[in-house]
Amino acid sequence: MTLNEFLNMGGYAFYVWTSYGLALAVLLINVILPLRQRKKLLGDINRAAKRVRRNT
Amino acid sequence: MFNNFFHKMASPRYFYNISGHLIPWLAASCALLFLAGLYYGLVKAPPDYQQGDSYRIMFIHVPAAWMSMFIYVVMAGAGAIGLIWHIKLAEVMAISSAAIGAWFTFLALVTGSIWGKPMWGTWWVWDARLTSELILLFLYLGVIALYNAIDDKRTAARAVAILALVGVVNIPIIHYSVEWWNTLHQGPTVTKLDKPSIHLSMLIPLLLMAFAFKLYYAFVVLMRARCEVLERERHTVWVRELAEKK
Amino acid sequence: MTSDSLTRAFALLLKRDLLLAMRHRAEMINPLLFFVLVTSLFPLGIGADPILLRAVGPGVIWVAALLAALLSLEGIFRSDFEDGTLEQFLLSSHPVSVLVLAKVLAHWLITGLPLLLISPLLGVLLGLPGDAIIILLVTLALGTPVLSLIGAVGVALTVGLRKGGMILSLLVLPLYVPLLIFAASAVDTAAAGLPVTAHLSLISALLVLALSLSPLATAAALRISLS
Numbered sequence: 001m002t003l004n005e006f007l008n009m010g011g012y013a014f015y016v017w018t019s020y021g022l023a024l025a026v027l028l029i030n031v032i033l034p035l036r037q038r039k040k041l042l043g044d045i046n047r048a049a050k051r052v053r054r055n056t
Numbered sequence: 057m058f059n060n061f062f063h064k065m066a067s068p069r070y071f072y073n074i075s076g077h078l079i080p081w082l083a084a085s086c087a088l089l090f091l092a093g094l095y096y097g098l099v100k101a102p103p104d105y106q107q108g109d110s111y112r113i114m115f116i117h118v119p120a121a122w123m124s125m126f127i128y129v130v131m132a133g134a135g136a137i138g139l140i141w142h143i144k145l146a147e148v149m150a151i152s153s154a155a156i157g158a159w160f161t162f163l164a165l166v167t168g169s170i171w172g173k174p175m176w177g178t179w180w181v182w183d184a185r186l187t188s189e190l191i192l193l194f195l196y197l198g199v200i201a202l203y204n205a206i207d208d209k210r211t212a213a214r215a216v217a218i219l220a221l222v223g224v225v226n227i228p229i230i231h232y233s234v235e236w237w238n239t240l241h242q243g244p245t246v247t248k249l250d251k252p253s254i255h256l257s258m259l260i261p262l263l264l265m266a267f268a269f270k271l272y273y274a275f276v277v278l279m280r281a282r283c284e285v286l287e288r289e290r291h292t293v294w295v296r297e298l299a300e301k302k
Numbered sequence: 303m304t305s306d307s308l309t310r311a312f313a314l315l316l317k318r319d320l321l322l323a324m325r326h327r328a329e330m331i332n333p334l335l336f337f338v339l340v341t342s343l344f345p346l347g348i349g350a351d352p353i354l355l356r357a358v359g360p361g362v363i364w365v366a367a368l369l370a371a372l373l374s375l376e377g378i379f380r381s382d383f384e385d386g387t388l389e390q391f392l393l394s395s396h397p398v399s400v401l402v403l404a405k406v407l408a409h410w411l412i413t414g415l416p417l418l419l420i421s422p423l424l425g426v427l428l429g430l431p432g433d434a435i436i437i438l439l440v441t442l443a444l445g446t447p448v449l450s451l452i453g454a455v456g457v458a459l460t461v462g463l464r465k466g467g468m469i470l471s472l473l474v475l476p477l478y479v480p481l482l483i484f485a486a487s488a489v490d491t492a493a494a495g496l497p498v499t500a501h502l503s504l505i506s507a508l509l510v511l512a513l514s515l516s517p518l519a520t521a522a523a524l525r526i527s528l529s
Contacts, residue, residue, distance in 0.1 A: 006099065010109035015174055019113045019167045020098075023120070026163050027272065030156060034279035041286045045299040048290075194476040201472055205463050214526045215459050219473065222455055222519055226477050229508075233480035240487060 068285045069294050071145055075278040082275035089268035097261030104258075111258075113171040119266040121164040121185070123273060124192055125227075127157035131199070132224035135217030144288070145281075147213035150220065151203055152280035156273060158196035165189050184238035188231050195223045209288065311396050312404045319408035322381075329377075334416045337370040341424045352429045359428035360438065360489035361482075366424075367417055367442065368478050371449040372471055374413040378405055378454055379461045379524070388461070389528055398521035402458075406450050406517070414446030430493060437492035437502075441485040444505045451512040452477050458523035481508055 009016040097115040104111040131153040138146035168186050169179055180186070199216050206212035254262075289295045323330060344362045345355055382388040382405075391401050421442050425435035456474040460466035488501035 009112070010103055012108060012110035012174055015110055015170050016112050019116050019170050022166060022170075023116045023163060026159050030159055030276050031279070034276065034283055037283045038279070038286065041283060041290075042299045045286070045290050045295060049296045049299060191476045191479055194472065198469070198473045198476070201469050202459060205460075205465070205469055211526060211529055214529075215523065218455075218519060218523050218526065219459060222477070225515070226480070229480045230476070233483045233504075237483045237487065 068144060068148075068289050069292075072282055072285050075282055079275045079278055082271055082278070086268055086271035086275060089264055089271060093261050093264035093268050095261075096257075096264060101255075101257045101261055107175070110171065110174050113167050114258075115261055115265045117164055117167040117171055118262060119269040120160045120167060121189060122266060123269050124157055124161035124164050124189065124196075126270075127153050127160060127273060128192065128196070128220070128227065129224060131157060132217075132220040135213075135220045139214055139217040139221075145285075147210070147217070148281050148284045148288070149277065150217060151213060152277050152284055153273075154196060154199045154203070154216075156276055156280070158193065158200060160269075160273075161189055161193040161196055165193060182238070184235045187238070188234045191230055191234070192227070195227070199223070308396055308400060311394075312400055315401055315404040316408050319405060320411065323408070323412045330412055330416065333370040333374040333413050334420060336373055337366050337417055338420065338424065340366040340369060341427065345428070356429045356431075356493065359425070359430050360434065360493070361486040362428065363421065363424050363438065364441075364445075364482055364486045364489075367421075367446065368449065368475070368482060370417060371413065371446065371453060372474060374409070375450075375453040375457050375470065375474070376467055377413075378409050378450075378457050380457075383461050383528075388524065392525060392528060398524060399517035402454060402517045402520045402524070406447075406454050406520075409454070410447050410450045414442075414450055417446055418442045430489070433495065434489050434493035437498055438489045440502060441488050441505060444502070444509050445481050445485050448481050448505075448509050448512045449478065451516040454520045455516050455523055458520045458527060460527075461524070462527045481505065484508070 007013060007017075093115065097112060101112070103109045131150050134146045134150035134153065137143055138150060165186065168183075168189065172181055172183070172186075173179055199219055202219055203212045203216045206215055286295055286298075341363055344358065348354060348358070379388060382391070392398060394401070418439065421438055422435050425438050430438065453470075453474050456470050456477075457466075459473065460470050463469065484501050484504045488498045488505070491498050491501065
């Protein structure tokens with residue numbers, strides 16, 4: 001299979017690549033979201049702890 | 057010895073640490089399996105004599121659909137364990153699975169619809185499997201909505217466990233009734249969402265992708281569960297120390 | 303507790319709910335009116351072609367029944383929740399699932415039964431043949447209790463929430479799908495003059511399943527909502 005044939009997917013390029021692209025997007029989203037949330041949570045907890053220490 | 061293991065497993069802190077070590081390994085093996093599956097599915101496997109190259113969508117659609125069902129059962133099971141034995145970690149695993157399961161259901165629906173377009177000429181058909189997946193999506197969204205609507209997260213987890221159990225009992229009934237309904241109202245074209253006569257060259261990438269998706273779920277659910285644990289245990293010493301270290 | 307006092311508790315609860323409903327008789331009309339109204343909207347929306355109406359009639363009437371049941375569900379536990387009676391139920395020494403059954407029966411008598419009684423009129427409005435109307439009655443008689451039973455689980459899960467009503471539809475409607483499929487198909491099949499024993503057996507099975515399992519789920523959900 002040449003690269004061109006591969007990309008063309010027998011004429012079904014739009015359907016196949018949209019599906020795979022969508023799958024990639026979903027998989028990436030579900031990895032990135034928890035990563036960001038963890039950073040945010042740790043940041044929030046840190047800030048809250050600092051505030052408590054400052055006030056006591 | 058088992059008692060000791062379960063006792064430790066029930067500790068959120070232990071879980072947080074262990075999962076932190078597991079995740080990179082799971083992610084790495086998952087990536088390898090995806091690469092292998094994609095290679096065998098997109099490059100090595102020959103075109104189908106009826107559907108040409110469009111059948112390759114199956115390598116996404118079918119595993120996604122399998123995962124959507126599998127995750128719901130896991131969610132209901134974890135919910136039941138949390139409900140019966142009051143194990144916090146089970147509750148965490150249940151709610152961490154919900155969003156992931158919903159995403160897989162969505163992916164199965166959209167890829168199923170895209171696969172159908174070149175075959176039937178329309179973007180949506182009320183095919184038995186697609187219709188069941190649609191209802192499954194609503195079941196997932198119900199769980200997520202209910203969890204978010206209840207303020208106390210412990211109460212929310214228990215309510216959602218009941219909902220998931222009611223759902224899991226209904227899923228076979230819904231599937232059967234939709235299958236039956238579909239045979240009555242058979243559209244002009246026979247559904248082509250069934251796997252084409254499954255050749256070994258197509259079975260291998262399918263199984264590789266299915267395994268890859270399972271590993272993916274494993275490490276992603278752990279990632280979400282860790283966030284949930286941090287949130288629930290935010291007032292404990294170990295979490296505060298962890299936050300300060302960062 | 304002796305089964306005698308349980309029976310008495312059941313009967314008392316049933317009588318109490320029916321009495322309360324009778325005092326607000328006007329409210330009982332609402333789901334009924336909704337049922338008739340929604341069904342009547344369809345000819346206005348899709349045209350009055352009798353063949354079309356007869357084809358969609360069973361499904362339309364059943365969907366309208368689902369929606370009317372959904373609308374009336376809130377009432378099962380809302381007032382009891384607000385005045386604290388619900389907590390008393392949970393504290394009593396009687397199994398909560400039996401008390402739930404009494405409340406659901408009352409709810410069905412107040413909302414489901416009227417729907418059942420007015421359905422022949424709607425069948426006529428949409429041009430259903432006589433055989434189909436009889437089966438419509440049977441499916442509604444078997445099905446509306448299922449609607450109340452399954453709905454009760456959803457209400458129990460959302461009774462403590464502020465905007466519980468909106469989530470309720472999302473929770474309950476997917477669970478109604480099998481009943482909708484079998485019931486509408488039964489009426490359709492009857493309209494074609496074919497036997498419907500299979501359909502009715504399936505609906506009866508759903509009813510038995512709902513009767514045995516949903517009071518337990520409702521009781522568990524109530525405990526959680528009120529904790």
